[in-house]
Amino acid sequence: MLEHLSIPSSITQSHTPSTAIMIIDPVEMLKKTSALLPTATATASSLPTIVPDYPEDQFAEEDGKRTLWVVFIVMLISSAVFTGLSWRVPVVCTPTPWCFPS
Secondary structure: OOOOOOOOHHHHOOOOOOOOOOOOOHHHHHHHOOOOOOOOOOOHHHOOOOOOOOOOOOOOOHHHHHHHHHHHHHHHHHHHHHHHHHHOOOOOOOOEOOEOOO
């Protein structure tokens, strides 16, 4: 079934369980087989012509602007609540070079 494939002889070497299996260096395999690397060079005439599309303009409508303001207000309120709650948490300062208790 796989007879038509070109397998390097280093892979097809027969080995028994008592012999060591040869490890193949991938760089050396790429140097030996040129079918894996493209050898043809492209010319300017073989490049496809690309026609750009016109830019699609996107604008924020009234619903989008209202949503942004609602999110802004919610974040402002949540930041104020977090600041208020964290204001009451005592900060414990251990004697370190950057924090000296008074």
